[in-house]
Every structure is written in structure tokens, then in C-alpha cells.
Amino acid sequence: MxxxxxxxxxxxxxxxxxxxxxxxxxxxxxxxxxxxxxxxxxxxxxxxxxxxxxxxxxxxxxxxxxxxxxxxxxxxxxxxxxxxxxxxxxxxxxxxxxxxxxxxxxxxxxxxxxxxxxxxxxxxxxxxxxxxxxxxxxxxxxxxxxxxxxxxxxxxxxxxxxxxxxxxxxxxxxxxxxxxxxxxxxxxxxxxxxxxxxxxxxxxxxxxxxxxxxxxxxxxxxxxxxxxxxxxxxxxxxxxxxxxxxxxxxxxxxxxxxxxxxxxxxxxxxxxxxxxxxxxxxxxxxxxxxxxxxxxxxxxxxxxxxxxxxxRGVSLPERRTAPPGSALLSLSELAVQHAGNQQPVFRGLSLILQSGEHLAVTGTSGCGKSTLLATIAGLLPVSAGNLSTTLKPGEIGWIGQRQHVFAGTVQANISLGRPTVDNAAVQQALTLARLHAVDQAHPRQMLGEGGVGLSGGEALRLALARIAADPSIQLILADEPTAHLDRQTAREITQALLELGRGRTLLVATHDPALAAALDRQMSLDELCLPHQNPRRTEEQLQPC
Structure with a gap:
């Protein structure tokens, strides 16, 4: 005891x-x-x-x-x-x-x-x-x-x-x-x-x-x-x-x-x-x-x-570091299974993602798109197969479906206490995320817990600004960034995401055909998530845009 x-x-x-x-x-x-x-x-x-x-x-x-x-x-x-x-x-x-x-x-x-x-x-x-x-x-x-x-x-x-x-x-x-x-x-x-x-x-x-x-x-x-x-x-x-x-x-x-x-x-x-x-x-x-x-x-x-x-709970898995000169992200025969479930969400997934590529992960709801992004981010353990990357944990940025906004100023919500993010970086990030013209999103504006004071699209732009303010982020994982948005806002978010992804690697889970078409290539998880099938997806099977 x-x-x-x-x-x-x-x-x-x-x-x-x-x-x-x-x-x-x-x-x-x-x-x-x-x-x-x-x-x-x-x-x-x-x-x-x-x-x-x-x-x-x-x-x-x-x-x-x-x-x-x-x-x-x-x-x-x-x-x-x-x-x-x-x-x-x-x-x-x-x-x-x-x-x-x-x-x-x-x-x-x-x-x-x-x-x-x-x-x-x-x-x-x-x-x-x-x-x-x-x-x-x-x-x-x-x-x-x-x-x-x-x-x-x-x-x-x-x-x-x-x-x-x-x-x-x-x-x-x-x-x-x-x-x-x-x-x-x-x-x-x-x-x-x-x-x-x-x-x-x-x-x-x-x-x-x-x-x-x-x-x-x-x-x-x-x-x-x-x-x-x-x-x-x-x-x-x-x-x-x-x-x-x-x-x-x-x-x-x-x-x-x-x-x-x-x-x-x-x-x-x-x-x-x-x-x-x-x-x-x-x-x-x-x-x-x-x-x-x-x-x-x-x-x-x-x-x-x-x-x-x-x-209690599932610990964060240890990340396997790839040797220098390897692909930015490499998945081989990957399978991921949530705690308490007998069957994996998907299995047999192989993928090589080079630096600077933009990939759209598509598929029906529940096929494992969010699970795949969470696994790559290091939030879920791998059940089978291998996952290796040349990135450090601080070089991966995450844009989830629900953005958490802390009670505090806009500047504090963007910097998140990172010493490398100064006032100039916050202002540039607001401009890139197209928040500089929003009255309730200037750096000293106070926000309520949970994003009180911002709309859904503005909260998403705030998440983009968090990544834009940190130049060390090399891989951006975005989970349904245009879901539940009107067409005009979705187009603006897509443009901001593409601008943010210049010189960086993008991996986006989406149902939006316009967003998927704007990326370099697409990959569907529909076949991999079926429990009665176990096909092996390889790099050659990825459909280019």
C-alpha cells in the first residue's frame, strides 16, 4: 500500500x-x-x-x-x-x-x-x-x-x-x-x-x-x-x-x-x-x-x-525514429485497435509519405480516419505493423474536429506558453489564418472557456494560427477541418490550410471532395476497415489526384 x-x-x-x-x-x-x-x-x-x-x-x-x-x-x-x-x-x-x-x-x-x-x-x-x-x-x-x-x-x-x-x-x-x-x-x-x-x-x-x-x-x-x-x-x-x-x-x-x-x-x-x-x-x-x-x-x-x-488508461506509445534520409513517415502493415475492442479499426495499412507531400485520407464515417491521424500523432498505440518517422513530437501539429479554446487572450491561446512564439509571430499567424480582420480575434481580446466569443469557423482559424506561429512544425494533421462549415467558410479554410502547408507536409482526413481534390493525392480507408476483408494496401495503390 x-x-x-x-x-x-x-x-x-x-x-x-x-x-x-x-x-x-x-x-x-x-x-x-x-x-x-x-x-x-x-x-x-x-x-x-x-x-x-x-x-x-x-x-x-x-x-x-x-x-x-x-x-x-x-x-x-x-x-x-x-x-x-x-x-x-x-x-x-x-x-x-x-x-x-x-x-x-x-x-x-x-x-x-x-x-x-x-x-x-x-x-x-x-x-x-x-x-x-x-x-x-x-x-x-x-x-x-x-x-x-x-x-x-x-x-x-x-x-x-x-x-x-x-x-x-x-x-x-x-x-x-x-x-x-x-x-x-x-x-x-x-x-x-x-x-x-x-x-x-x-x-x-x-x-x-x-x-x-x-x-x-x-x-x-x-x-x-x-x-x-x-x-x-x-x-x-x-x-x-x-x-x-x-x-x-x-x-x-x-x-x-x-x-x-x-x-x-x-x-x-x-x-x-x-x-x-x-x-x-x-x-x-x-x-x-x-x-x-x-x-x-x-x-x-x-x-x-x-x-x-x-x-488507469492507455499510455502514450513510444515513437520509433527512422534513420536519417528515410521517408518522413512510413507505415507498414499497420493495424490499430482501441482498448476494450476485439477487432482492429483497420489493418494491413502501408504508406510512405515524403516531406512536403499533401495527402487526403478519405472514407466513410467510422472507417478509421481519425484513428489513423491519432496514431500518427502518437496518441494511440500500434496493434500490429510498424510506424516510423524522422520527426520529433514537437514537429507535429494537430487540428482536431473540436478546437479547445482556453479562457484568456487570443495571443495566449495562440502562443500556448511557447517561448519561441513572440508577438510578431502571433500577428503573422493571425494574418495567415485570416483572423486579423476579425474584431473579436485581435491579440489582446479576451476569450471565454471553450471558445465563447468565437464562431466555429473562427475557432478553426485559431487552430491554424497556433500551427502557423510555430515554424518548427513540419507535419500537419488535420481531422475534418471543413466539416460543419458553409461553402464560403470551407473554401477560406481550405485556402488557409494550403497556404499553411507550403513547405510542410499535410495529412488531412476529410469527407470534403473539394478539399481532397486540392491536395496532391488521396487514399481511401474503406476497404481496410471492413472486418471480413484484409486486403494489403501498398504505396502503388494510392490514387494520385
Whole structure:
């Protein structure tokens, strides 16, 4: 479990601090025995100073351990978040099993914070439970095997009942986090589509669904708390019974009614008091375990969520680099299969694309045009065959069917934080994409999330400008760039795309015959995507324009 990999030096210090109570209890018992033996107050002062000095040292060690533990816990949570973010960043955007943005935000922000009490409180208490009771039982056995037997008899009952309650607590906590993640995802999606909800007059219906989700989350949270209180009551009951049994034995033994259990001798008042002082400490880690049992349930659920977030999805494949002098892009007997599907989208595809060529990929809907472009872009793994290119990942530009526009200025949406894209490059890109004459597309104009303020054609031109601003891009992959556009806008986009492709390589998936005719050659995927056929397309079978 990931949580147990956190540094434990702080927990060790806190456990070591708890052991100082043995010295304090021994000093108190020795002082009482000295008073009973008429040694006077002279024998009490050393014991009092011992208790005070050991108490100060214990407090300092415990504070040091808490500080070290907090730093290590924070570092561990940051490491888990970093691993999850790296995993999300290396997952393909084409992965259908990827976590929703609301779920990922809930796990990284809320559930990750639930690990802090787990690491700060539960793990140190768990370590004290494994060490302190056994050590106290061993010290008690030195004086009275009967008292130690009573402690050891009462101790296993507590973990047994705690385990029974813990199973229910973990299940309830997992359901609570799932409910919270679903509610966050629902809220985030509805906030994104708030304009559409208002247009459809569905705001009240959405608010009602959100209210129902909130009430369901409240009920699950209360169920987790009820289980936590139940575990605390069970532990307090058995720990109180254990201490009471030890006190009864010691009391009757000192009165002379129970003359066994002390290795053939009678306990003195100091020894009996020492055992009584240790008995509550024997159960103290178990009582603390009850108090932090809810932290364990929430923490383990959060760890499972982090693991699922880290391991989920299809990773971006490693690109095979072609030797210098080879074709810009080479595909040989290529087959691509989506995760979870038994049949590939297409198979047996062979293609050689030289630098500067313009190729149109055609075919009916669902034959794999978008899948082919995503595979070439490195967003999907290859199921069979070979794909090699002389390009680096930063030299490939992508124009998808749906352009994502971030909330910010037009200039920020074009530069995308690339240091090589300056103001002059942005202005030239706007001119090439024919956005320079659009009022709502000047560099300092603010855009809303999702492209609020731009039409569909203008958002597509913005995508063209992103590529035009970066001269290092050598291969442009365009997926249906003229779909859902009127004829005039489609012609303008085609002209801008051809101008952008001068000196670069174009690979365009399209249904538009005018756009396909404007490119150098065409390739159809219709035959390759049929499941009952497996023809082998070669370079000679590509139809020139």
C-alpha cells in the first residue's frame, strides 16, 4: 500500500517518546513505596525531579517527531500527486477509460488531503500499537505474570471487534468518496454547459439533481461517522474492562486474598502501583487507534483512488525514429485497435509519405480516419505493423474536429506558453489564418472557456494560427477541418490550410471532395476497415489526384 511507503522516522520518534512514561511511572511508584517505608520527603524529591525532567524530554522528543512526521507526510502526498499528474499527462487523450476532469480534480485535491490525517495520526498510532503494549506486557510479566495474562487476554478482543467494524468503515468511506467524485464531476460539467442549460430552461432540473446528490453524500458521510463512533465505543468498553480486571487482581493480591501470580512472592505497594500505572498505558495506543480509525478508512480509500488514477488508461506509445534520409513517415502493415475492442479499426495499412507531400485520407464515417491521424500523432498505440518517422513530437501539429479554446487572450491561446512564439509571430499567424480582420480575434481580446466569443469557423482559424506561429512544425494533421462549415467558410479554410502547408507536409482526413481534390493525392480507408476483408494496401495503390 502506498501509504506505508511514507518515511517513518517521525513515527519512530513519537513511539520512543511514549516509552518515557515507563520511567515516570517507576519514579512515582518508588516515591509512594518510600513514603510507606517512612523514608520521608527526602526520597520524594529525586522522584519528582525525575518525573519533571523525563516529562520535558518526552515533550521535546514528541514535538520533534510530530514536526518530522508532518514534513515527511507533506512530501509523500506531493510525491503521490506528482506521480498521478505524470501518469495523467502520459495518458492518451483518445483513451475512453480516462478519468473525468471532475473525478481527477476530486482525487488530487480532496482525497489526497485525506491522506494527511492517515499519515500523521493513524500510522504512528499503528506503530505504537505494535510496540508499546508488547513492551508493557513484558515489563508487567517481570513483576506479575497474572497481571500480564489479564492484559494479554483483553487485548486481542479489541482488534477483533475493530476489524469487524473496520470492514464496514472502509466500504462506507469508499462509497462516500465515489459519491463526492461523481457530484464534483456533475457540477463541473454543468458549469461548463451553463449557457446551454439556460437556453434549454433546464437550470431548475439541474439544481434539483445537484440537491439530490448533495443529500446522498450527506447520508453516506453520516454513515461513516456512525461507524467511527461505534468503533470508539467498542474500544473504550474493552479497554475499561481490562484496566478494571488488573485493578481488581492487584487490590485483592495486596489484601492477601489472591496469593498467586507474582512468581511465588507478594507484590509490594510500589510494584502494584507501578502495574496499575502501566495498565492504562497498555490500552492507550488501542484507544488512540479507535480515535483515528476513521482516518484509516478515509486514507486507504484515498490511496486506492490515487492508485486507480495513476494506473488507469492507455499510455502514450513510444515513437520509433527512422534513420536519417528515410521517408518522413512510413507505415507498414499497420493495424490499430482501441482498448476494450476485439477487432482492429483497420489493418494491413502501408504508406510512405515524403516531406512536403499533401495527402487526403478519405472514407466513410467510422472507417478509421481519425484513428489513423491519432496514431500518427502518437496518441494511440500500434496493434500490429510498424510506424516510423524522422520527426520529433514537437514537429507535429494537430487540428482536431473540436478546437479547445482556453479562457484568456487570443495571443495566449495562440502562443500556448511557447517561448519561441513572440508577438510578431502571433500577428503573422493571425494574418495567415485570416483572423486579423476579425474584431473579436485581435491579440489582446479576451476569450471565454471553450471558445465563447468565437464562431466555429473562427475557432478553426485559431487552430491554424497556433500551427502557423510555430515554424518548427513540419507535419500537419488535420481531422475534418471543413466539416460543419458553409461553402464560403470551407473554401477560406481550405485556402488557409494550403497556404499553411507550403513547405510542410499535410495529412488531412476529410469527407470534403473539394478539399481532397486540392491536395496532391488521396487514399481511401474503406476497404481496410471492413472486418471480413484484409486486403494489403501498398504505396502503388494510392490514387494520385
Amino acid at each position: 502506498l501509504g506505508h511507503q511514507a518515511p517513518r522516522f517521525g513515527a519512530i520518534l513519537q513511539t520512543f517518546a511514549a516509552l518515557f512514561w515507563l520511567a515516570q511511572a517507576a519514579a512515582i511508584a518508588w516515591a509512594v513505596q518510600s513514603l510507606l517505608e517512612n523514608r520521608g520527603m527526602a526520597a520524594v524529591w529525586p522522584a519528582a525531579l525525575t518525573v519533571l525532567l523525563v516529562g520535558v524530554i518526552r515533550s521535546l522528543v514528541e514535538a520533534w517527531g510530530g514536526r518530522v512526521l508532518y514534513r515527511s507526510a507533506r512530501a509523500h502526498i506531493s510525491s503521490l500527486r506528482h506521480d498521478a499528474l505524470i501518469s495523467l499527462a502520459t495518458r492518451s487523450p483518445q483513451d475512453t477509460q480516462r478519468a473525468s476532469s471532475g473525478e481527477a480534480a476530486s482525487v488530487l485535491a480532496e482525497q489526497a488531503e485525506a491522506l494527511l490525517p492517515y499519515l500523521l495520526r493513524y500510522l504512528p498510532v499503528q506503530q505504537r500499537v505494535m510496540i508499546l503494549p508488547l513492551l508493557i506486557a513484558a515489563v508487567t510479566t517481570w513483576f506479575s505474570w497474572m497481571a500480564a495474562l489479564v492484559l494479554l487476554f483483553a487485548a486481542p478482543l479489541i482488534p477483533m471487534f475493530m476489524a469487524l467494524v473496520g470492514w464496514q468503515a472502509k466500504a462506507a468511506a469508499e462509497k462516500q468518496w465515489v459519491e463526492a467524485g461523481a457530484m464534483n464531476g456533475f457540477l463541473l460539467d454543468r458549469l461548463r454547459g451553463l449557457t446551454t442549460l439556460r437556453a434549454l430552461d433546464a437550470v431548475e432540473h439541474t439544481a434539483e439533481r445537484l440537491q439530490n446528490s448533495t443529500q446522498s453524500l450527506r447520508k453516506r458521510t453520516m454513515r461513516v461517522l456512525r461507524i467511527a463512533f461505534l468503533s470508539s465505543a467498542v474500544l473504550e468498553l474493552f479497554s475499561a474492562l481490562g484496566v478494571a480486571l488488573v485493578a481488581v487482581y492487584v487490590g485483592f493480591h495486596l489484601l492477601g486474598y489472591l496469593n498467586f501470580g507474582a512468581w511465588g512472592a507478594r507484590l509490594s505497594l510500589g510494584e502494584g502501583l507501578f502495574i496499575l500505572l502501566l495498565a492504562p498505558t497498555f490500552f492507550e495506543p488501542l484507544r488512540e487507534l479507535s480515535a483515528v480509525w476513521h482516518d484509516r478508512a478515509a486514507g486507504t480509500s484515498a490511496i486506492d483512488a490515487m492508485v486507480r488514477l495513476t494506473e
